[in-house]
Amino acid sequence: MMSAGVELDRIEKTYGATTTLRAATLDVKPGEFMTLVGPSGCGKSTLLRIIAGLLPQTSGEVRIDGTSIDHLAPRERDIAMVFQSYALYPHMSVAENVATPLKVRRLSRMARLPALGRLLPGQARTRREITDEVRRVADLVEIGPLLERKPAALSGGQRQRVALARAIIRDPRVFLMDEPLSNLDARLRVTMRAEITALHRRLGATFIYVTHDQTEAMTMSSRVAVMMDGTIIQCSTPQGLYEAPEDLRVARFIGSPEINVMASDTVAGWEGGNTRLGQLLQRPLHIAFRPEAVRLSAESAAQTDMLHLSCHIERTERLGHDVLLFLRVLADGAAVTARLPAADFARLDAPGGVLTASLHPADLLAFGANGKRVALPGLTAATNRGLSHVG
Amino acid sequence: MSVETTGAPRAFAPRLRRKRLGAELPGWIAYALAAPSMMLLFLLMLLPIAVMLVMSLTNYRFGDLSYAFVGAENYLDLADDRTFWRALSNTFVYVAIVVPGSVALGLALAVMTTGLRRGRKIYQMIFFLPVTATVVAMATVWKYLLHGTIGPFNLVLQSLGLPAIDFFSDPDLALTGLAIINIWSLAGFNMVLFAAGLTAIPSELYDAAEIDGLSEPLDRFFSVTLPLLGPTTLFVIVTSTITAFKVFDTVAVITRGGPRGSTDVLLYTTYLEGFSYFRMGSAAAMTVVFLAIIMVFALLQTWVLDKKVHY
Numbered sequence: 222m223m224s225a226g227v228e229l230d231r232i233e234k235t236y237g238a239t240t241t242l243r244a245a246t247l248d249v250k251p252g253e254f255m256t257l258v259g260p261s262g263c264g265k266s267t268l269l270r271i272i273a274g275l276l277p278q279t280s281g282e283v284r285i286d287g288t289s290i291d292h293l294a295p296r297e298r299d300i301a302m303v304f305q306s307y308a309l310y311p312h313m314s315v316a317e318n319v320a321t322p323l324k325v326r327r328l329s330r331m332a333r334l335p336a337l338g339r340l341l342p343g344q345a346r347t348r349r350e351i352t353d354e355v356r357r358v359a360d361l362v363e364i365g366p367l368l369e370r371k372p373a374a375l376s377g378g379q380r381q382r383v384a385l386a387r388a389i390i391r392d393p394r395v396f397l398m399d400e401p402l403s404n405l406d407a408r409l410r411v412t413m414r415a416e417i418t419a420l421h422r423r424l425g426a427t428f429i430y431v432t433h434d435q436t437e438a439m440t441m442s443s444r445v446a447v448m449m450d451g452t453i454i455q456c457s458t459p460q461g462l463y464e465a466p467e468d469l470r471v472a473r474f475i476g477s478p479e480i481n482v483m484a485s486d487t488v489a490g491w492e493g494g495n496t497r498l499g500q501l502l503q504r505p506l507h508i509a510f511r512p513e514a515v516r517l518s519a520e521s522a523a524q525t526d527m528l529h530l531s532c533h534i535e536r537t538e539r540l541g542h543d544v545l546l547f548l549r550v551l552a553d554g555a556a557v558t559a560r561l562p563a564a565d566f567a568r569l570d571a572p573g574g575v576l577t578a579s580l581h582p583a584d585l586l587a588f589g590a591n592g593k594r595v596a597l598p599g600l601t602a603a604t605n606r607g608l609s610h611v612g
Numbered sequence: 613m614s615v616e617t618t619g620a621p622r623a624f625a626p627r628l629r630r631k632r633l634g635a636e637l638p639g640w641i642a643y644a645l646a647a648p649s650m651m652l653l654f655l656l657m658l659l660p661i662a663v664m665l666v667m668s669l670t671n672y673r674f675g676d677l678s679y680a681f682v683g684a685e686n687y688l689d690l691a692d693d694r695t696f697w698r699a700l701s702n703t704f705v706y707v708a709i710v711v712p713g714s715v716a717l718g719l720a721l722a723v724m725t726t727g728l729r730r731g732r733k734i735y736q737m738i739f740f741l742p743v744t745a746t747v748v749a750m751a752t753v754w755k756y757l758l759h760g761t762i763g764p765f766n767l768v769l770q771s772l773g774l775p776a777i778d779f780f781s782d783p784d785l786a787l788t789g790l791a792i793i794n795i796w797s798l799a800g801f802n803m804v805l806f807a808a809g810l811t812a813i814p815s816e817l818y819d820a821a822e823i824d825g826l827s828e829p830l831d832r833f834f835s836v837t838l839p840l841l842g843p844t845t846l847f848v849i850v851t852s853t854i855t856a857f858k859v860f861d862t863v864a865v866i867t868r869g870g871p872r873g874s875t876d877v878l879l880y881t882t883y884l885e886g887f888s889y890f891r892m893g894s895a896a897a898m899t900v901v902f903l904a905i906i907m908v909f910a911l912l913q914t915w916v917l918d919k920k921v922h923y
Contacts, residue, residue, distance in 0.1 A: 275819050296825035308820035312839035321835075325825035387824070 224252040224426045225286045225299075225394035227272065232281035234267055234451075241267050242278070242451045251286075254421050254428045258438035259448035260474070265431045268448070269397050272429065273302050285394060296325075298395075301388035305400040307380040309372040309387075316355050316368040319386045323351045326391075358390045362420070378409045385420065398430045402437065414441055435475055439463070447471045469588040472509050478545055478558050480586075482509045487555050488585070493529040498582045501597050507588040512545065514584035515559035517569055517576055528580040532557060534571060539563065548578060661903070667896040674890035686897035696898065698873055699881040702787060703857060706877060709791040710798065710856040715848055717795060718802025723837065725803070726810045736807065740800040747797065751865040754793045755780065780867055783874035790862050790875055798855060802848050809844030813837065850913050857906055878902050 227249040234242035241264045249255045257265040270276040272283055274295035282289050290298050301322075309318050324333055332344045359365045362382040372380055381401055388396055401417070402410045418441050421428050432438055438445045439459040446456040447470075454468045466472035472480045485506040489499065502508070516527075532548035535556075539545075544566040546559040559578060561569075569576065587595040668686055672679035690696045725735045742750065758765050760778025770776055779789030817836050821827070826835045838845075860879040863869060869876040869884075878898065886895030 270819075273819075273823060275822060294827055295823045296827055300823070302820070302823050304816045304820060306814055306816050308814065308816040310817070310820075310835065310839070312842065321826075322824045325831075330831075387820075 226251045226253075227255075227395055227427060227429065228282075228284040228287070229268070229272070230282040230284065232268060232271060232283070233279045234264070234271065234276070235279045240451060242271075245281070245448070245451065245453050247446055247453055247456060249427060249429060251427055252425050254418070254430065254441060254443045256430045256432060256438040256442035256445045257448055257453075258432055258435060258445055258474075261433055263448040264451040265433075265448045266399055269302075269399050269429065269431050272395075273300060273397055274298050299391075299393050300395040300397055301391050301393040302397040302399065303381075303384045303388050303401045305403050307372070307377075307384045307404075309380060309383055311372055313371075314368065315359075315364060315370055315372070315375070315383050316352075318372065318383055319355045319358060319368075319390055320351050322387060322391045323354060327351065354390055355386075358386045361389065361423075362386045362416075377405050378413060381405065381413060385417075389420075389424065393426070395427045395429065396424075398428065400432055401430075402432070403434075410437075417441065435477070439475070447474060449474075465594075466586065467594045469507055469509065469592040469594075472586060472588070476511060478512055478560065480509045480511055481515075481557050482507050483555060484508070485587075487553055488528070490553055491528045491530055491550075493527050493579075494582055495526050498528075498585075498597075501587070504595075505590060506595060507590075507592075509586045509588065510580060510584050512558045512560035514580060515548075515557060515561075516579045516581075517546070517559060517561060517565075518579070526582060528582065530557065530578045530580075532576060532578050534574045534576065537566075550578075551575070664896045664899055667892060668900050670893045672892045672896075674886065674892050679893070682893065686894050687901075689894065690897055690901065695873070695876065695881060699876040699878050700901075702874070702876055703859070703878040706787055706791055706794075706859060707853060707856040709788060710794045710859075711849060711852045713791065713795040714798035714802055714852050714856075715845070717799040718848065719806050719841070719845075721799060721803040722806030722810055723833070726807055736803065739803050742797040742799075743801045743804075745797070747861045748865050750797065751793065751862045754796075754862075755866045758789055781871055783871045786867055786871060786875045790859070790866065793862050794856060794859060798852055802852060805848050805851075806841060806844055809841045810837070813840045846913065850910055853909055853913070854906055857902070857909075 227247075229245055229247040229249075232242050232245040233240070245264070245268055247255070257268060259265050267276065271278045274290070274293060278291075283291055285298070285300075310321065313321070327347050327350075328344060329341075332341050355368070356365070359368055362385050364379060364382045364386060367375060367379060367383075372383065375383065381404075384401070398417075402413050405413060414437060417428075417430075421441075430437075430441065439462075442459060444456060445459055445462055446453045447462065447468075448454070449468075449470050455462060455466065455471045457465070462471060462475050466475065469482065473482070485502045485504060485508050488508045489502040530548075531551045533551055534546055535549050536547040537544055538547075542563060543560055544563050546561070546566075548557045548559060549555070550557060557578060582597075585597065587597050589595045669681055669683060670679040671682045671685075721736075721739050725732050725739070728735065757763050758779045760766060760776060760781055766776040766778070777785065779785045813836065817840070818832060821832055821836050826832055858879060859877050860883065863875055863877055863880045864883070867875040869880055879902065882895050882898040882902065885891050885898060
């Protein structure tokens with residue numbers, strides 16, 4: 222197995238007047254699990270199809286290990302793809318489905334004819350080799366006992382395993398996966414998530430995985446590329462995306478519940494904070510902070526540097542381990558979401574549903590009017606300690 | 613559930629349940645509701661067939677006021693009737709030409725027109741036109757087109773220095789000529805059925821085939837298109853076979869069974885027997901045979917092919 226790096230160099234795709242991809246640039250390292258994540262319609266599937274060669278790009282270049290592959294047909298690109306709908310051949314048994322990529326490569330067209338093909342001389346050995354390969358790969362994804370069945374007799378999860386086996390058997394340099402878990406139910410999705418990550422580790426191949434589900438992106442990937450409006454706006458490790466989003470859209474897309482976003486003059490009106498923060502908030506900015514950065518107490522503690530907001534609890538959502546609080550700031554009516562462990566919530570005493578929320582200035586992220594991240598100099602030293610409880 | 617109903621007094625509950633329609637209907641209501649359609653089914657479908665079955669056992673002549681039961685005599689006569697056997701074999705030959713021809717042509721038209729980026733609708737409409745045309749009128753046109761002396765088809769052949777072919781005067785060609793007309797009129801219909809089947813093939817399957825290396829058009833056709841059209845193909849074959857068996861109007865308009873009985877087909881012979889020679893008993897017996905053949909074919913095709921086309 223040779224894993225390969227994939228470089229996307231300013232890929233553009235236009236359909237008439239509409240542009241689906243604009244200057245999408247990405248560098249996938251050999252053996253990496255790269256996830257393309259973004260809302261539907263952001264162009265992530267289009268980008269994957271361009272890598273596969275199923276769709277020609279309008280401009281830009283796709284390179285595997287530094288060599289352009291734009292002139293190569295899909296079968297010559299040494300890539301395998303797994304589809305959302307599994308895309309199994311319904312008239313073939315599982316074994317035949319898995320064997321198809323090898324048969325096409327190793328047997329002549331005459332030899333591939335049904336029934337008749339077997340009579341041709343000199344291919345018994347190749348057929349035996351293919352059968353052995355199928356058996357080995359089937360065991361790898363645990364579909365050994367299903368080989369003689371037709372896809373219609375399989376469950377969604379089993380079908381997806383067959384699709385994986387069909388991809389693995391080619392021993393490709395790059396695996397492309399287009400929302401492979403979207404058609405599975407929630408429970409199965411969690412199991413398959415773990416299995417695909419394990420598979421990636423075992424094969425050591427380069428995976429490019431497309432999903433709209435941020436949980437999949439965050440839990441499975443080495444790195445995640447967030448796509449919006451046809452371009453990649455940030456590519457980083459899952460933790461990096463969460464803690465240091467470079468774009469307001471990334472900050473909003475990653476993390477559930479969504480990050481709190483305020484106008485800078487709203488935040489400037491809040492009690493507490495320090496003079497440095499006051500200066501920085503003179504500029505028009507979007508100020509964002511994660512729900513878990515909000516600390517809650519019933520009494521208005523006057524700790525230095527912290528911002529203090531008197532809030533009214535509008536609604537609570539108990540998620541089991543955690544509790545979400547949807548707060549309304551009494552002074553200016555701003556909506557703030559807070560997240561805290563259920564145990565802390567039980568200890569919380571909020572007479573009349575009113576409590577004080579505190580925020581450390583170092584937990585604030587600032588974004589300019591164009592949505593790009595703006596450093597808050599002077600507060601950066603404190604940022605290094607990170608957020609108290611991420612997740 | 614809305615807030616109002618949760619607050620409603622408990623006494624309401626039983627009354628609501630009694631009013632509810634659904635599983636608690638008494639049996640007689642269900643039968644009463646089904647009765648009108650059962651009656652129509654009986655009157656329009658089963659009764660005529662039963663009458664025909666009875667008639668085939670009598671010597672009833674069209675217009676007679678009385679008849680007598682003759683048992684299986686009509687059927688025994690058919691067994692010795694050379695005209696009947698000739699009609700039967702002509703019909704089978706005719707079906708054997710029309711079904712493969714119209715199915716293959718319909719499939720080819722569907723694959724070709726569906727692949728078009730522009731003009732798909734207009735092409736499909738044109739190919740569908742013969743289906744909407746009145747067969748009797750079109751048969752007259754075809755009779756002219758293929759006419760031995762004045763037909764444009766032969767004029768073209770002659771201008772190329774080739775001998776003229778007189779389809780409908782040549783006993784060896786007449787049946788083929790009729791079959792060509794039926795293929796022409798049936799292919800458009802089959803095309804529409806195949807085109808509908810083609811749209812149901814998921815495009816991701818073609819993508820998968822492309823990545824697996826099945827990228828040549830023929831590979832794609834045989835590994836994805838044809839297998840996935842299986843159920844459609846079965847349906848098209850069954851309907852085409854039944855349509856071809858029922859050939860009557862072109863025979864009646866163009867050849868009247870000739871030349872020398874070479875286009876005598878089952879339905880035309882039955883028609884002559886019943887409405888020209890007024891032997892209704894014998895005609896009914898032929899119809900029973902005809903129905904039996906169609907039934908056997910439909911069942912055979914469904915049983916044999918059904919296992920191979922549904923996945």
